[in-house]
Amino acid sequence: MKMGVRNDKKTTMQDRLGKIKTFYKKHKRLPSYSEMLQIFGLSSKNSVFKIVSKLIEAGFLKKEEDKLAPTSKFFALPLIGLVKAGFPILAEENRDYLTLDDYLIGDxxxxxxxxxxxxxxxxxxxxxxxxxxxxxxxxxxxxxxxxxxxxxxxxxxxxxxxxxxxxxxxxxxxxxxxxxxxxxxxxxxxxxxxxxxx
Amino acid sequence: MKMGVRNDKKTTMQDRLGKIKTFYKKHKRLPSYSEMLQIFGLSSKNSVFKIVSKLIEAGFLKKEEDKLAPTSKFFALPLIGLVKAGFPILAEENRDYLTLDDYLIGDxxxxxxxxxxxxxxxxxxxxxxxxxxxxxxxxxxxxxxxxxxxxxxxxxxxxxxxxxxxxxxxxxxxxxxxxxxxxxxxxxxxxxxxxxxx
DNA sequence: TAGTATAGTAAACATTCGTTCACTTTGTCA
DNA sequence: TGACAAAGTGAACGAATGTTTACTATACTA
Structure with a gap:
C-alpha cells in the first residue's frame, strides 16, 4: 500500500502542526525550538529543526529575515462552496482558505x-x-x-x-x-x- | 492643563502600539527589540525596553516565562453597546474587547x-x-x-x-x-x- | 537480505536576544 | 530660573536562540 506511508506521515505532521496551533492560540506566538522539544516530546533540537523545515515546505510556516513566522495558511479555515450533488465537499483539492479577521476587518x-x-x-x-x-x-x-x-x-x-x-x-x-x-x-x-x- | 501631558504621551504610545500592530499584521509575530529600534526610529535598545515595559503596564503586551507576547487587548476591537441617547459611545471606559476569530470559532x-x-x-x-x-x-x-x-x-x-x-x-x-x-x-x-x- | 531513505539523538557554534547600568538630553512645573 | 521627571543614548552582559555536523535507530523497498 503506497498511500499508507504518506498518510501516516501526514497525520503525524498534522498532529504536530496541531500542537503548534494550540500553542499559538494560547500564547499568541510560535513556540521556540526548545519549547517545541517539550511539546513534541523529543530530545534533540535538530529533530525540531527538521520538522519545522517540513512545515515550511508544506506552507504552514515561513521564514523572513531568519525569523520564523506562520503563514496565512496556518490560521485560515478551509472555505468550500456547496456543490449541489457533488461529493468532494471536504476534499483537500480546490480549497480556498480564509481568515475571518482579515476577511471582515479592513482597517x-x-x-x-x-x-x-x-x-x-x-x-x-x-x-x-x-x-x-x-x-x-x-x-x-x-x-x-x-x-x-x-x-x-x-x-x-x-x-x-x-x-x-x-x-x-x-x-x-x-x-x-x-x-x-x-x-x-x-x-x-x-x-x-x-x-x-x- | 493637566490632561495635556497625558494626552500627548498617550498618542505617542498609541502611535507606537500602532506600529507594532502593523508589524504584527504583516509578519504575524511581534518585532524583536532590534526591529522595534528601526520601526520607532530610535537608536538605543534600552529605549525600546522602556517602551515595551509601558505597553506591558498598559495591558497590550505581556510576558510569560520571559517571552514577550501580545494580550487579547492587543488584538481585540472595542465592543460597544448602543446607548440610546447617551454620548460616551466611544469613551475609553466601560469598553469590552472582542476578537472576532475567538468569538466566532470554537474549535x-x-x-x-x-x-x-x-x-x-x-x-x-x-x-x-x-x-x-x-x-x-x-x-x-x-x-x-x-x-x-x-x-x-x-x-x-x-x-x-x-x-x-x-x-x-x-x-x-x-x-x-x-x-x-x-x-x-x-x-x-x-x-x-x-x-x-x- | 541488503540497501537506503526517514526519524531521532547529541554536542558544539556563532548570533541574536532581552536586560542592566550609567549617563545625557529634553521638556514641565513651581 | 532651577529642579526634577520623562525620554533617549551607548556599551556591556549572560542566556537563549536557530543552525550545523556527525552519528544511531527504525522501517520500508527492491
Missing amino acids: PQSSFLLKVSGDSLIGLGIFDGDIVIIEKKRLATSGDIVLAQIDREWTLKILKKDGMRTHLESANPKYPPFYPRNELEIFGVVKAVVRKFN | PQSSFLLKVSGDSLIGLGIFDGDIVIIEKKRLATSGDIVLAQIDREWTLKILKKDGMRTHLESANPKYPPFYPRNELEIFGVVKAVVRKFN
Whole structure:
C-alpha cells in the first residue's frame, strides 16, 4: 500500500502542526525550538529543526529575515462552496482558505464593534443581538448602513440621499423613514455583520 | 492643563502600539527589540525596553516565562453597546474587547467555512453569499442548522426531530419541509454566520 | 537480505536576544 | 530660573536562540 506511508506521515505532521496551533492560540506566538522539544516530546533540537523545515515546505510556516513566522495558511479555515450533488465537499483539492479577521476587518485601527439592539434592520438580515463591524468615518454614500446621530439620538440605519436632502431609513416596514429635524451626523459605516447561533 | 501631558504621551504610545500592530499584521509575530529600534526610529535598545515595559503596564503586551507576547487587548476591537441617547459611545471606559476569530470559532481544528447559495434560510438572516462557520459533527439536536446530505443531495437546512422521524426545514415559506426518502446524513452544524457589505 | 531513505539523538557554534547600568538630553512645573 | 521627571543614548552582559555536523535507530523497498 503506497498511500499508507504518506498518510501516516501526514497525520503525524498534522498532529504536530496541531500542537503548534494550540500553542499559538494560547500564547499568541510560535513556540521556540526548545519549547517545541517539550511539546513534541523529543530530545534533540535538530529533530525540531527538521520538522519545522517540513512545515515550511508544506506552507504552514515561513521564514523572513531568519525569523520564523506562520503563514496565512496556518490560521485560515478551509472555505468550500456547496456543490449541489457533488461529493468532494471536504476534499483537500480546490480549497480556498480564509481568515475571518482579515476577511471582515479592513482597517483595525479605525474599526470597532457594535452590538445591535432592535429589529429595524431585519430586512438586511441584521437582527437584535448581532454584532456589526463599523468603520469610523464621517462621510457615507446613499445606501450605506450608518451609525449616526439624528437630532441627538444614536441610531443604526440606512442612509438615503435624495437630491439635496438626506434621511435615514429602516429595513423594516414597521418603521417610517427618519428625516432629521436639525442635525444628522454620521460616525461610521457598517462593513460587516456577524451572528453566533446558540 | 493637566490632561495635556497625558494626552500627548498617550498618542505617542498609541502611535507606537500602532506600529507594532502593523508589524504584527504583516509578519504575524511581534518585532524583536532590534526591529522595534528601526520601526520607532530610535537608536538605543534600552529605549525600546522602556517602551515595551509601558505597553506591558498598559495591558497590550505581556510576558510569560520571559517571552514577550501580545494580550487579547492587543488584538481585540472595542465592543460597544448602543446607548440610546447617551454620548460616551466611544469613551475609553466601560469598553469590552472582542476578537472576532475567538468569538466566532470554537474549535478551529474541526471547523470550516461554507459560502451559502440560495435563499432557503433567509428567515434566519442567512442570505445568498453569506459565509457560515460549520463545526464537523454527525449528531445535532432539533432546531440546529445543519449541513446534511439528504438522499444524496447536499443542503443547508434546519434539522427537526418530531418524535421518531427526522426531517429538514427551510426558513423560507417558499419551500416545503424535506422528508428523506432514504438517507439523511448530518455532516456539521452551523455555529455562526458572517456577511460583508459592499 | 541488503540497501537506503526517514526519524531521532547529541554536542558544539556563532548570533541574536532581552536586560542592566550609567549617563545625557529634553521638556514641565513651581 | 532651577529642579526634577520623562525620554533617549551607548556599551556591556549572560542566556537563549536557530543552525550545523556527525552519528544511531527504525522501517520500508527492491
